[in-house]
Amino acid sequence: MSSATSPSGKPLAIGAGVLVAALLLGFASYTATEPDPAPSAGSSSVADVSAEPRAGTYPELERLARREAGDPLATGRADAPVVMVEYADFQCGYCGKFARDTEPQLVKKYVDAGVLRIEWRNFPIFGEASEAAARAAWAAGQQGRFWQFHAAAYAADAKEKGFGPDRLTALAREAGVGDLDRFARDLDSDAARRAVAKDQEEGYGLGATSTPSFLVNGRPIAGAQPMETFTEAIEAAARAAKQGS
Secondary structure, eight states: OEEEEOTTSOEEEEOHHHHHHHHHHHHHGGGGGOSSSSOOTTSOGGGOOOSSTTTTOOHHHHTTOOOOTTOTTEESOTTOSEEEEEEEOTTOHHHHHIIIIIHHHHIIIIITTTSEEEEEEEOOOSOHHHHHHHHHHHHHHTTTOHHHHHHHHTSTTTGGGOOOHHHHHHHHHHTTOSOHHHHHHHHTSHHHHHHHHHHHHHHHHTTOOSSOEEEETTEEEESSOOHHHHHHHHHHHHHHHHHHO
């Protein structure tokens, strides 16, 4: 085992699989926040997903799926054969593109069918506004409205309006958060900060340096790749899970 250090200075134990993820995500992550919202063909080697069920997957990474029943920042069955862990920032343009264009298709095709579970990890990398938005999303989740907040925060014009205090309250109201006083308390709570820090530590420990970054049953994917990349990864993971059952 070797170790890396997170921004907080805490040592992170990293095994061979996580080191591979660090290399893959680190190599490809620079494409994830380029100004052009459309990934260029061949811009990331991670996009070339093998059809082999276990190719490119790592048990250490697969174990990062929490599968917690009732997790408000997850959607899909806790026992779904495939878990996609998403590390993202609400100020990331590519994350917004994925949230608007690709994720709804994945939910309709795989989550609703019981094949896929999506687990969100707050990975704010663009400063204080990103940190506040991450805590706000967590706070909305405490009232069962995380995914509604997620949709509102990633609407086409949301990023340009910023994530100041009044705007976060407006997003919570748009998301249908019922108790806005509780929302404000939760947003500024130590529990919110701990939850966001936990997700950040996990993402940095993987070597992710920009957003979005994904793990599909332990297979790393960097950037808002085309739908086909996720389809191939999810279906390969589903076949592997079936073979192993």
